[in-house]
Amino acid sequence: xxxxxxxxxxEYFDQIAAKTKKFEYRETSPFWQSxxxxxxxxxxxxxxxxxxxxxxxxxxxxxxxxxxxxxKGELYHIFLGExxxxxx
Numbered sequence: 001x002x003x004x005x006x007x008x009x010x011e012y013f014d015q016i017a018a019k020t021k022k023f024e025y026r027e028t029s030p031f032w033q034s035x036x037x038x039x040x041x042x043x044x045x046x047x048x049x050x051x052x053x054x055x056x057x058x059x060x061x062x063x064x065x066x067x068x069x070x071x072k073g074e075l076y077h078i079f080l081g082e083x084x085x086x087x088x
Contacts, residue, residue, distance in 0.1 A: 004046040013053040024078040061087045
């Protein structure tokens with residue numbers, strides 16, 4: 001199973017958990033390009049996204065169905081699907 005892991009701040013974690021945030025935005029950078037595209041420039045496929053609230057080993061985690069992404073200007077818009085699980 002392919003999982004895209006993203007560390008986010010608490011306020012955004014809470015918005016996703018409350019289903020008020022439907023997209024995750026990331027700046028176009030070499031790091032995010034390597035996470036979202038393979039070496040041939042083809043979009044990578046993920047089954048789900050694991051959101052991690054900070055870097056603490058006991059941080060809250062949430063798994064959300066991955067629904068793809070697109071690029072608008074200087075941002076990647078990562079589409080969030082159904083919430084699969086939340087660990088608090």
